[in-house]
Amino acid sequence: MQKDELLITASLARLELREDEIDRLDEAVSSMIEYFTVMDEIDVDDLEPTTHAFVRDNRTRDDLFSGDSSMPDRLIENSPEREDRFIVVPNVI
Amino acid sequence: MSWNTICGSRENADKYRAYIGEWENRIHSMLEYRVEHCEQGENRISGSLLSGMPFAAKDNIAVRDFKLTCGSRMLENLVSPYDATAVKRLKEAGCIPVAKTNMDEFGMGSSTDNSALLVTNNPWDTDRVTGGSSGGSAAAVAAGLVPFALGSDTGGSVRQPASFCGVYGLKPTYGAVSRFGLVSYASSLDVIGIMSRDISIIENVFNAVKGQDLNDQTSIEYRDSDSLSLAEKPVFSVLKNPEGLSLEVDEAYRNAAALLREKGYEVREIELPVLDYVVPAYYTIATAEASANLARYNGVRYGYRSSKGETPSELMKKTRDEGFGDEVKLRILLGTYVLRSGFQDRYYVKAQKIRTRIMNELDDVFRTSDLIMLPSFPVPAFRHGDESMSQYQQKVADKFTVTANLAGIPALSFPAGNYNSLPVGLQFFAPRYGEKMLLDAARIFENDYPVMNPQGFKTAEEIIG
Amino acid sequence: MFDTYIGLEIHIQLITDTKIFCSCRNSFGDPPNTNICPVCMGYPGVLPVLNKEAVRKSYIMCRALNCHLNEKAVFDRKNYFYPDLPKNYQITQFEYPFGINGYFENELDGELKRIRIHEAHLEEDAGKMIHEGLSSYCDYNRTGTPLLEIVTEPDFRTGEEVEAFLQNFRRTVRYLGVCDGNMEEGSMRCDANISINFPGKGLGRKVEIKNLNSSRNVKLALQYEQKRQWKMLKNNEFIIQETRLWDDEKKRTESMRSKEDANDYRYFPEPDLPPYFPDAEFLDSIEKAQVELPVARKNRFISEYTLTPDYAEFLTEERDRADFYESACTNGCDSQSAASWLKGDTAKALNVRKKSINETFLTVERFTELLKLLEEGRINNPTAKKVLEIIIDEDKSAEEVVAENGWEQLDNSEELEAFVDKVLSENGKALEQIKSGDMKPVGFLIGQVMKLSGGKADPKKVKEIITGRI
Numbered sequence A: 001m002q003k004d005e006l007l008i009t010a011s012l013a014r015l016e017l018r019e020d021e022i023d024r025l026d027e028a029v030s031s032m033i034e035y036f037t038v039m040d041e042i043d044v045d046d047l048e049p050t051t052h053a054f055v056r057d058n059r060t061r062d063d064l065f066s067g068d069s070s071m072p073d074r075l076i077e078n079s080p081e082r083e084d085r086f087i088v089v090p091n092v093i
Numbered sequence B: 001m002s003w004n005t006i007c008g009s010r011e012n013a014d015k016y017r018a019y020i021g022e023w024e025n026r027i028h029s030m031l032e033y034r035v036e037h038c039e040q041g042e043n044r045i046s047g048s049l050l051s052g053m054p055f056a057a058k059d060n061i062a063v064r065d066f067k068l069t070c071g072s073r074m075l076e077n078l079v080s081p082y083d084a085t086a087v088k089r090l091k092e093a094g095c096i097p098v099a100k101t102n103m104d105e106f107g108m109g110s111s112t113d114n115s116a117l118l119v120t121n122n123p124w125d126t127d128r129v130t131g132g133s134s135g136g137s138a139a140a141v142a143a144g145l146v147p148f149a150l151g152s153d154t155g156g157s158v159r160q161p162a163s164f165c166g167v168y169g170l171k172p173t174y175g176a177v178s179r180f181g182l183v184s185y186a187s188s189l190d191v192i193g194i195m196s197r198d199i200s201i202i203e204n205v206f207n208a209v210k211g212q213d214l215n216d217q218t219s220i221e222y223r224d225s226d227s228l229s230l231a232e233k234p235v236f237s238v239l240k241n242p243e244g245l246s247l248e249v250d251e252a253y254r255n256a257a258a259l260l261r262e263k264g265y266e267v268r269e270i271e272l273p274v275l276d277y278v279v280p281a282y283y284t285i286a287t288a289e290a291s292a293n294l295a296r297y298n299g300v301r302y303g304y305r306s307s308k309g310e311t312p313s314e315l316m317k318k319t320r321d322e323g324f325g326d327e328v329k330l331r332i333l334l335g336t337y338v339l340r341s342g343f344q345d346r347y348y349v350k351a352q353k354i355r356t357r358i359m360n361e362l363d364d365v366f367r368t369s370d371l372i373m374l375p376s377f378p379v380p381a382f383r384h385g386d387e388s389m390s391q392y393q394q395k396v397a398d399k400f401t402v403t404a405n406l407a408g409i410p411a412l413s414f415p416a417g418n419y420n421s422l423p424v425g426l427q428f429f430a431p432r433y434g435e436k437m438l439l440d441a442a443r444i445f446e447n448d449y450p451v452m453n454p455q456g457f458k459t460a461e462e463i464i465g
Numbered sequence C: 001m002f003d004t005y006i007g008l009e010i011h012i013q014l015i016t017d018t019k020i021f022c023s024c025r026n027s028f029g030d031p032p033n034t035n036i037c038p039v040c041m042g043y044p045g046v047l048p049v050l051n052k053e054a055v056r057k058s059y060i061m062c063r064a065l066n067c068h069l070n071e072k073a074v075f076d077r078k079n080y081f082y083p084d085l086p087k088n089y090q091i092t093q094f095e096y097p098f099g100i101n102g103y104f105e106n107e108l109d110g111e112l113k114r115i116r117i118h119e120a121h122l123e124e125d126a127g128k129m130i131h132e133g134l135s136s137y138c139d140y141n142r143t144g145t146p147l148l149e150i151v152t153e154p155d156f157r158t159g160e161e162v163e164a165f166l167q168n169f170r171r172t173v174r175y176l177g178v179c180d181g182n183m184e185e186g187s188m189r190c191d192a193n194i195s196i197n198f199p200g201k202g203l204g205r206k207v208e209i210k211n212l213n214s215s216r217n218v219k220l221a222l223q224y225e226q227k228r229q230w231k232m233l234k235n236n237e238f239i240i241q242e243t244r245l246w247d248d249e250k251k252r253t254e255s256m257r258s259k260e261d262a263n264d265y266r267y268f269p270e271p272d273l274p275p276y277f278p279d280a281e282f283l284d285s286i287e288k289a290q291v292e293l294p295v296a297r298k299n300r301f302i303s304e305y306t307l308t309p310d311y312a313e314f315l316t317e318e319r320d321r322a323d324f325y326e327s328a329c330t331n332g333c334d335s336q337s338a339a340s341w342l343k344g345d346t347a348k349a350l351n352v353r354k355k356s357i358n359e360t361f362l363t364v365e366r367f368t369e370l371l372k373l374l375e376e377g378r379i380n381n382p383t384a385k386k387v388l389e390i391i392i393d394e395d396k397s398a399e400e401v402v403a404e405n406g407w408e409q410l411d412n413s414e415e416l417e418a419f420v421d422k423v424l425s426e427n428g429k430a431l432e433q434i435k436s437g438d439m440k441p442v443g444f445l446i447g448q449v450m451k452l453s454g455g456k457a458d459p460k461k462v463k464e465i466i467t468g469r470i
């Protein structure tokens, strides 16, 4: 894999790789991608991909409110930075 | 079962705490333990065999007011605001959560050495790993710290550590146990599993946690009538030419097959050509799903946040760089890569088709045999830092376990004797809804391969005695 | 001249009690971060649980848009990082949306035109961010609001056409009860894309316009953009494929600097949600929930009730109003006077009260009764207006109100003549004036008689008597 492909991938994944990590991960990722090419050998063109579990019936939930009234506050308290009831991040410029 | 009485008095709880403490100094299987929870024993449920029983849960399973670190710096200080459905059902049956166990970060690894928070040692030899990713659960069970523990199995993470530590490890049918509260690694493969030294406890726990859950729309209804039972004279399939096994595992595998024949069972030799492709297919699918599942850890709403970063994008990148370990980053990168436009068909879609092929091949085998017996892992517990077991080698070695996850079928790893003072485990595969078959098949070997005790092990009676 | 191609992406927030994938309230305007739970906050370990009502309303809309309903619908993950998107992927539908290949019958200035619908898919809304100084403030109440995204083909040619479409579309979603169609509050949102090219050359480079919060702004932005691109093409300038934002103050579009990374959303099937297979029984219930759509209904009103387009448009603007009108007609009201009373005084009274017709005590029966009283001459026009106000606010019939207040029109000529006599005798000057040929005071005299009668006299009759005397 080309290093710039790794960097594009890292950027899509929001991973900022430090210099020392780039080489290490580049090697590890490349050897796995290389390994994945084994899949080229098997002919499965006539098969449908399996993407889901075996649930066949439609699964939906009734449109009914339920909730624990203390939950919102507990969740807000877990945020690294907050002001009043807002969760704060640096400004999106 | 005196595990039911260990909770309920201050005195017993103190002895129990001391026993855990002794072991923990050597094996570090738990990220958090709180024995005071079982002092009162107020959870007694009459008629429940599990009533009053303490248990541990892997630290990627939500237990309200316990931590939920997933073995990651990213969530080191997160306390779960809710209970996983499996945990809730166990509490309703009278079980008492006492510990959260160590694991490879976000379930990614086969040694538990990928935990960012703690190094766990094998109770049989503290120089060795416990396996992973549910290594803490396996070690705690093997050392007798809890009668059972919950783990999670995405590609073998319950069965492989169970085999390394000499205990039983059940990976249920996909969807048989709700994933609600199990931190997702690969959603279409993940399932909560159970580890114990006692087949009946696994059976009782499975019956308590199984079945459809409104909070998990991939969970399945699991009525008694759905459960498959073992034929009187079940037919077993074994691999004709298992490749890449260590001497110990190879011997254990042959011995077990011979023993089955000796007992009068039919053992057929089969080939599973698709085994050559299961590992790349597994890592393609698992990392693809993981790349999305782990996107939520970005330092905004909870968990670790980098002190650097002037824009949200920078903040996220720095947070994720500082908060994730190498193996996690590797898998996120892989998963992101295989989903990128232009690469998706070659990797992700192809892997999903191979998955279909695996199901078809296994269906064919199950047409003529009831169970498949396979090694759990090609080697017994290896040493910390063993260079012959690089991260890459560990992945390649997952081929016997990942197959069950890709097919969504249940599997059980059982102890198959100790070789050179280390436990070796083998596993059975059954068709979907075959948990009862697996447990009954394990009972066939129960007397030949009893669960062994590592040095320093005490039974519940001995702990409080 | 150039050819213009305009397509729309419309997001409508579906009316449900709870969010699409969790049981939090789906409600607008609550204090920040009060309608949140581990699911919509993207906590570790939680899973989406699909809301039945969101599915039902989506299908109702898809069907009304004449879409082909896929036998199997699949949810997908759309991957991108943004602080307002807790999981950093949006659950949406990509390859197998609920509906595809539909159309919407649009109308502008009495002319019908079919706008093709590319697809309609269900997805989750993101949270809201307020940007202030060095920080952005995140509120996740909106996170997980069910959204139906409707994508049209590039079938529009002008901004006016789009404006009319949005108005008709808004009425449609309200008729179906799937969305309240409020563009200002953002429950209905619209992004437009426009491309311009030399005649016969097909689509040009697409420019997307965002930040459009009213149908008028959509029109203005498209007109602005059309002119801008015409000019560029004429001058042989290169039109960049980009996203532009409408600046409402400056009344122009401005280039949104392209994001730092090229997007690659890496769609893949959502493993946490099984595919959805609409079955015959369900589809039947969707069929039963269909209603005559506003454009069709308006045209029927014009022909069936011989109404002017103006009246028909007004009456069919809201479904409850159109229903009210039609029941009143069935109930025996004259179609013309019912229309004029509804568009006139009734609308005025409801406007003042900021209520829709179904939110008051006014029923079709009472409205019919009122018009009957008027038609039979038992009350006069001004009295009818007073009665209308009362039967809107109070649980009373028109008859009751008239009886209680003794407002029935005076029919007795003797009584009226006595009133006229009295007024004439008291207003000698006015009488003189009239006799000298100046008819101006007649109105004044009628007014005096009306006053004396307590409003109950029939003004026509009074006039007759007065002119008779003179």
Ligand SMILES: [Mg+2]
Residues within 6 Å of the ligand: C092, C123, C149
């Ligand atoms: Mg969308």
Ligand SMILES: [Zn+2]
Residues within 6 Å of the ligand: C019, C022, C023, C024, C035, C036, C037, C038, C039, C040, C041, C144
């Ligand atoms: Zn919620």
